[in-house]
Amino acid sequence: VCVCVCQPDFPSSYALLAVTLSRLEDFGNACAAYEKALELDNDHGFRLNYTLTLFNNGDMQNAAEQFRLFEEMWLQLDKETQQSDAEVNKARGALLSVLGQGSG
Secondary structure: OHHHHHOOOOHHHHHHHHHHHHHOOOHHHHHHHHHHHHHHOOOHHHHHHHHHHHHHOOOHHHHHHHHHHHHHHHHHOOHHHHOOOHHHHHHHHHHHHHHOOOOO
């Protein structure tokens, strides 16, 4: 929280706060923190983590929308970037199988 107060324009601080709030089961504030992070930096990693948080909390409609936005970003990345993070690929594959979107 201190980082967000001291550096309100640093998107990673909001994304990290969102992860923390999600793990503390504070879904509403986690979503607000993700929205702020994405407002500051439309980062595909932030978007994927937001999708996972929504999915894990049963908000399938918003998870599907966030995943659609993630996929649009993902498809614009070069192949090297797409293949550089095994965890992102694993999460993306799992979401593709349950949300049924994307080009695989």
